[in-house]
Each structure stands twice: as structure tokens, then as C-alpha cells.
Amino acid sequence: MISITVNGERRQFNGPLNCAELLARLELAGKRVALERNGEIVPRSLFPQQSVDEGDTLEIVVAVGGG
Amino acid sequence: MKPHENLDPLVIAGKSYASRLLVGTGKYQDFAETKAAVEASGAQIVTVAIRRTNIGQNPNEPSLLEAIPPSKFTLLPNTAGCYTAEDAVRTLRLARELLDGHDLVKLEVLGDPKSLYPNVVETLGAAKTLVKDGFKVMVYTSDDPIIAKQLEEIGCVAVMPLASLIGSGMGILNPWNLQIIIENARVPVLVDAGVGTASDAAIAMELGCDGVLMNTAIAAARNPVLMASAMKKAIEAGREAFLAGRMPKKLYSATPSSPTGGLINPAKPA
Numbered sequence: 001m002i003s004i005t006v007n008g009e010r011r012q013f014n015g016p017l018n019c020a021e022l023l024a025r026l027e028l029a030g031k032r033v034a035l036e037r038n039g040e041i042v043p044r045s046l047f048p049q050q051s052v053d054e055g056d057t058l059e060i061v062v063a064v065g066g067g
Numbered sequence: 068m069k070p071h072e073n074l075d076p077l078v079i080a081g082k083s084y085a086s087r088l089l090v091g092t093g094k095y096q097d098f099a100e101t102k103a104a105v106e107a108s109g110a111q112i113v114t115v116a117i118r119r120t121n122i123g124q125n126p127n128e129p130s131l132l133e134a135i136p137p138s139k140f141t142l143l144p145n146t147a148g149c150y151t152a153e154d155a156v157r158t159l160r161l162a163r164e165l166l167d168g169h170d171l172v173k174l175e176v177l178g179d180p181k182s183l184y185p186n187v188v189e190t191l192g193a194a195k196t197l198v199k200d201g202f203k204v205m206v207y208t209s210d211d212p213i214i215a216k217q218l219e220e221i222g223c224v225a226v227m228p229l230a231s232l233i234g235s236g237m238g239i240l241n242p243w244n245l246q247i248i249i250e251n252a253r254v255p256v257l258v259d260a261g262v263g264t265a266s267d268a269a270i271a272m273e274l275g276c277d278g279v280l281m282n283t284a285i286a287a288a289r290n291p292v293l294m295a296s297a298m299k300k301a302i303e304a305g306r307e308a309f310l311a312g313r314m315p316k317k318l319y320s321a322t323p324s325s326p327t328g329g330l331i332n333p334a335k336p337a
Binding site: 006007008009011025026027028031032033034035036039041043044059060061062063064065066067 | 092118126280
């Protein structure tokens with residue numbers, strides 16, 4: 001099990017895990033999102049390669065209504 | 068210029084836009100209303116906010132970008148809710164990734180949650196970082212002409228002073244400052260925030276603003292779609308009046324519009 005923080009929430013997942021797999025487990029596969037891992041942007045094209053490791057802090061964002 | 072000929076585009080960062088009205092997408096009842104209002108406004112540049120997604124709690128949540136597709140509109144991601152330069156920069160880097168490298172952004176760094184007044188010190192810092200990082204920055208700021216000029220000198224592609232507080236609908240509170248900013252600027256000046264109704268938008272354009280960005284004035288109207296249509300006309304009317312050049316005001320100096328001669332019974336002033 002790896003323990004990570006996603007959008008401010010502690011979550012546990014069976015590892016190993018990459019960003020694409022994480023998004024699938026969060027039911028976000030195929031959705032337009034941007035992802036930051038430990039303060040660094042992970043380009044969408046690298047989601048399948050970038051591992052998610054114990055203690056990582058991730059931010060996953062979308063566009064919402066705003067002025 | 069003949070009316071309704073698009074010889075007068077708004078040019079931002081080298082790109083031309085026929086509409087001088089920019090609209091936000093917040094505070095609508097649902098995405099259907101957002102879409103209808105945005106379409107009625109005729110806006111081509113549409114702001115969006117960047118927020119954490121739900122993480123599995125609501126997998127069928129509709130997406131704003133389905134209602135307002137990036138293929139049809141120039142999306143302008145904002146940094147609403149950011150109180151530091153660092154948070155604003157981070158948010159816009161995420162936005163650029165989200166929107167496939169799109170680099171036209173709206174920077175706003177707030178100073179106080181009650182007034183939502185901009186923190187211009189943090190704004191200047193964030194603008195420097197973003198410009199260096201290749202962003203095309205349209206920047207929300209106070210109506211301070213010195214700060215507006217500094218933001219231009221940093222390399223912002225448009226300066227967007229407030230007319231009054233965000234979401235207040237108080238209208239143009241300091242036309243004099245806006246006029247100084249407009250006279251000094253070599254980049255487009257857009258009023259961002261404070262417009263309450265169509266006449267406010269027309270006044271901003273008559274002052275010589277290059278455009279107006281608004282959200283609440285449309286979204287919080289009793290009939291948002293109708294107000295969006297009114298705003299479109301107000302922006303066009305204000306722009307045409309500005310280009311046409313208004314007549315001078317003549318206090319205590321009435322001049323009749325009709326011929327003074329040829330009256331059937333010429334009256335003698337008493």
C-alpha cells in the first residue's frame with residue numbers, strides 16, 4: 001500500500017502506481033485534468049510513465065466557472 | 068468608420084477579436100445557462116477558474132469545457148482566490164497544462180477576502196514571473212495609474228483596472244483614474260470588475276476603454292441571457308460613441324437643433 005495526499009485528502013492505493021493508473025482509480029481517466037506532483041507539473045503525455053510514490057502530494061485540477 | 072464593419076477589432080497579444088466584451092462563467096445556475104448567456108453576449112474571450120476536481124466522489128459531474136469548448140472560445144484561465152504571487156503562478160502553470168499550452172491568462176492576486184481588492188505588490192511579482200515564463204498576461208489591478216503603467220512595462224499584454232469592487236455592481240466609481248490609465252497605456256485597457264448594468268459598460272467604452280470584462284453583472288441579473296444581449300449592445304454602442312467623438316458639453320449655452328429663421332410668428336424674447 002502506498003499512502004498519498006490527493007487534493008488535500010489522504011488516500012491509500014495498492015502500488016506500484018503511475019499517474020495514469022491513479023486517474024483511472026479516481027474515475028478521472030479520459031477527463032481533461034492537469035496534475036501537479038510535489039509542486040511540479042506532470043505533462044499529460046507523461047502520465048503513464050510518472051510513478052506515484054509513498055508520501056507524494058498531488059493536485060488534480062479542472063476548469064470551472066469563474067470570472 | 069461605418070457601423071457594423073469589423074474594421075475595429077480588439078487586438079490582444081497580436082490576436083484580433085471582433086468582440087470587446089469578455090465574460091466570466093461563474094455564478095450561473097447550470098452550464099446550459101452559462102452557455103446561453105455566453106452565446107448571447109457574443110464574447111470570444113471567456114474566463115474560467117482552475118479548481119481541484121472531485122476525486123471519484125462524483126464521476127459523472129458535467130464539465131464546463133463541454134459547454135464552453137476551447138475550440139470555439141478563447142479561454143482565459145484566472146487566478147481568482149489566489150492571495151500570493153506563488154499561488155497565482157502555480158495555478159496558471161496548471162491552467163496552461165490543462166489547456167494544452169494555451170498561454171493567454173488572467174492574473175489576479177487578491178489582498179483581502181472581504182473587498183477582493185487586488186494586492187498590487189503580489190500582482191507585480193507574479194506578473195514578472197509569468198511574463199518571464201512565456202505567459203501572455205492580462206492583469207486585474209486597482210485603478211492606480213502608476214501601477215497600471217508598471218504592469219505594462221513588465222510586459223503584460225493588457226491592463227485591467229477595476230471600475231469598482233468585484234461583484235459589487237457599483238459601476239464606474241472613478242472615471243478620472245481610468246482616463247489617466249487609458250491615456251498613458253500602450254497596451255489595451257479593459258475594465259474588469261464592478262460593472263452592474265448596460266450603461267456602466269457603455270460609460271467604460273465611452274471613456275476609451277478597449278474592452279470590458281464582466282461576470283456577475285450578467286450572471287446575477289434576473290434574466291442573465293437578456294442582460295448578456297444588453298451588454299453586447301452597450302459595448303458596441305459605447306465603442307461607437309467613443310470613436311464618433313461626443314459633442315462638447317455646453318453648460319448654460321443652449322443651441323437649437325432646428326432653424327432659428329422662418330417661424331410663422333417670430334417671437335421676440337421678452
